[in-house]
Amino acid sequence: MDIQIVNHSANPLPEFATMDSAGMDLRAHLTETVTLAPGDRKLIPTGLHIALPQGLEAQVRPRSGLAYKNGITVLNSPGTIDADYRGDVGVILINHGDLPFDVAPGDRIAQLVVARYERFIWTPVERLDSTIRGTGGFGHSGQK
Numbered sequence: 001m002d003i004q005i006v007n008h009s010a011n012p013l014p015e016f017a018t019m020d021s022a023g024m025d026l027r028a029h030l031t032e033t034v035t036l037a038p039g040d041r042k043l044i045p046t047g048l049h050i051a052l053p054q055g056l057e058a059q060v061r062p063r064s065g066l067a068y069k070n071g072i073t074v075l076n077s078p079g080t081i082d083a084d085y086r087g088d089v090g091v092i093l094i095n096h097g098d099l100p101f102d103v104a105p106g107d108r109i110a111q112l113v114v115a116r117y118e119r120f121i122w123t124p125v126e127r128l129d130s131t132i133r134g135t136g137g138f139g140h141s142g143q144k
Contacts, residue, residue, distance in 0.1 A: 001053070003114065008088075009047025011106050023061060023111035026091060030105040036095035041075050044091045044109055052083040052114070059113045060091055066109070071097025074110050081112075 007013055014024035028034075029047030036042060052058060060079035066072040075092040091110045095101050103109060133140065 003053070003056075004051040006049040007047060008049070011047065014048070014112060023113040025063065025108040026060065026089065026110045026112050028091075028103050028105060028107045028109050029088075030103065032105070034103045036072070036093060036101045036103065038071075038095050038098055038100065041092060041094040042103075044093055044103060046089045046091060046109075048089045049086055050081065050089065051086065052081065054083050055116055055119075056083055056114055057081060057117050058089070059115060060089065061111050061113060063108060063111055070099075070101050071095060072101055072109075078113070 005013065009027070009029035011027040011029065014026055016024055026046045026048070029045045034042055034044065050058065058081035060074055060077070060081065062073040062077055072093055072095055075094040079092065081089055089112070093103065093109060
């Protein structure tokens, strides 16, 4: 599948790291380093603008290494890029770590996954069918 992209940054276009990678790394489009203090959040631009075909969304997700090593994650994970959006693909980073974290121009800050979605309509009913689980929610299945 081909997806149109405009790259306003000096960074290379995102690409798959391996044949089985689900996502491509997004890089920071910055002119200077941005520091995230513990608990701080900032919108980091990528300089990328995309045109997705109808029926697809792009999901901005955290990079596992940044999350594990530094407590840096994507605040609205996954962030959804709709097919009709043409603005900058921004990444809302938050620092859940104990130390300040620097984001430098060109740093890999998140990953982008493209996925299909289904449109649906609601069918109002008086009650839902029964299941074994029923209304059991958070923690209902216990710990293993």
